[in-house]
Amino acid sequence: MSRVVQVPSTLDETAFETLVRAARASVDDSSRLLLDARSVSWVSPYGLLGLLAIGHDARRRTGLAPLIEPPQADDVRSYIDRMHFWQAAAEIFDLDATPPKRHGESDALLEVTTIRSHEDVHRVVEGVREKAQKILHNRLGYPMPAVIHFSVMLSEVCQNILEHADSIGWVCAQRYHWRRRLGREVVVLAVMDVGVGFEGSLATEHERRYGGSWSASAALEAAFLRGESRFSDPGRGQGLQAIRKQVIRWDGAVRIRSGDAMIAHVPEWDDAESLKSGLPDFPGAQVLIVLPQVQQEETS
Template sequence: MVLILTTDKLTPRTADEFLVEFLDYAHGAVPGQPLEVDLRPLHFIDPYGLVALCLLARYGDALSSRVVFHLPHAFALRTYLGRVRFAAAVDGVELAGPALIVDQEREKEESEALLEITRIEERADIETVLSKIGQRVEAILAEELRYTEVEINQFKNVVAELCHNILDHSENWGYLTAQRYLDSRVGKKYVVIGVGDLGIGIKKSLSVRYDAADWSHGTAILNSLQKHFSRDATRGLGLYIVNQICNRYNGSLHIRSGDTRVYIRGQRHWEHASVHFPGTQIAIALYQREGGE
């Protein structure tokens, strides 16, 4: 039996819907049966969707000796998956269909891939990510999003905080990737960062310091955005800083942990109930600075 996607794009909303289907399928599979996922209908995957696929690959690999992803038909998407090093990120999963196209010119400026999918397993990986930002992302942020040097450093701080959160709070390891886009409706460019892990999740992490037994996962997520609200009394500025920077650049934030995804934009937030899944998954959108061209 093959699980077929019923959407042509993976975003925070559709990835959550697919997650429900995947968990039902994976846990209902006959022992010894391979887990096969048909990605052929896809035409678009955002950073959250990419990270979600990587995590589902790891999750499925723990349940079955054979996990198969049938790659998308869309040539442009296969090219993009090659550029972001999707095959390396899901190492151990069988990729069926036409081979992914590895773009040897992936470093060219017009590439929408800011950061290829990067595993965050140790401190050295964070330095690798920050080095990549220094090599090519800084120029894009300065020239296209019109960010100042201070703002670029704040972007780097966001990425560093997200990576440190994986190592410091999840008790696991994860992935990070980023892309840039153009919002044709408003004529502005923006950057999207996706990060996720299969760790203990926000609620369990905060329960080290707080009595979180009666909290919903949504409450835990919102509490994690408060200043100095952390499992570690000496820190607690990670997601708070991320949210502050999102507000400054008219951005948005999706945080999924436990059985809830929370979408935050400005001073408003919306909670979306989902199925329980390990770890924390985050998507951040940062828009072109006002006055930029």
Template sequence: MRVVEVPRSLDYRTVESLHAAVGQGDQLPTLFDARRIEWIDPNGMLALLAAGTVAGMGGTLPRISLPERSEVLGYLNRMGFARAARGIFSPPPPGDGRRQSHRASDVLLEITPVTTNSDVHQVVDRVQSRAGAILAQTLRYPAHAVVRFSVILSEVCQNIIEHADAPGWVAAQAYNWSRRLGRHVAVIAVCDLGRGFSASLAEEHAQRFGGRWGDAAALEAAFLHGYTRFRDAGRGQGIQQIRRQVARWDGLLSIRSGTARIADAPAWSQSPRMLENLPAFPGAQINIVLPGLRDG
């Protein structure tokens, strides 16, 4: 039995330990020990689901020990973690599987599987009906921001369907980053276990990169140059438009695929433009952090 100790704080900066633990290709029965989690964000939750899925590819579903802190457990329930984890962990985490009430929480979007285009419509519909108040009151964004926010979600979810050729998840949440940033933020996480950017783009673009082709070059191609696997000039706009909108909101956007991660990092973030030689992990993870506007 392999025991994967889940970090106390699990967000986009610390998920690499999960990728490293399960991305080695062995097929040992696995236990994810998440008892000591004190903080987890949507990226952390989706990384847990992804790592659990990879760990179960050998045929034995992994086990998970849930956080001991009641507030963390309650938060996981509000985000629909138990429902999403069914079929990934055995036994499944306890939970009634019903969608939670969001009247008094800052859940922008609970963990939602993205498999078809109708899932994208559902995501946007939920966000339209729920996120406006949080974006306006908590992040102090103007009223029309919910439309821009919906467009971002739509484009990142379509990235799963059109390029991953595999299911994925999306989740979003607002937080108070009082110590880190002195402001509230909205975090959007998208994760899939598909073929990744390198495989998606290789047939169309690998040749022009020659020996440089790999995960980092593929991310540069898509992220910086707007290349896609389609020859149609109208394709490849999604990521470029997301970059522009996130930059307008002084946000952080990063995409991790294979062994590399690329980012548009604002001044408040320490994220480098490119990280290479990370633990190999299938698919892609997209992380967006949008800081709220300052008072006044």
């Protein structure tokens, strides 16, 4: 028996919450999840990876490969093809059709890539340089060293999957024009896994200190704001701190969701919340980074 969950027509980080709530509520041990994405008219990198994460979670919970109805709109279908979504989806969903062959070079900064090993991180970091230069430097006005800083950030955020999630994960990045929201172009980077999450990862090392107040939001604050790690090694925990610092320097936004909580660095141009709990519970960590185009008067 399948249970159908409607995918919101605009599939971004807000819609992801709606989808998680619906998908997790509908999945029991005997039902196969069907994500009906036919009416999707716009999808962000976060939304795209969200489909994979929700599908992976459903498969793990039920033991049944979920199904997905692709979007009907041509431009969305074409975008999803160009982002190499179906290659990653084929490992999770029971697809009717063979995934389309990979197109040549797409306009994405980074197509959907599955991260399961250190070699994958190397491939992503070493492969992104040329496009990062074209998009960050040439198009968004970042100085040349930003190309290296972006690669370092990408490396650290992807490594979090391997070091802390004990699971596979996915990464992708795209450039957009945020006309209404910001009036500028942005690069949006999404990274997701469905592993143990921050609360589980840091529990062994930190839970006792927090007593009864240990939670997903406490774990996120410990890691994101104070650089605490699940390892006692004092060299650990730098990665997230480095990402946060770099995003702040670029006047960007970074948001990490894990368990039932979310923590964010919110720049002045955004009105999002910086800490939130009580979200629908979901495994692993879901990271969203937004890097805005440099305004002319900015120097960094």
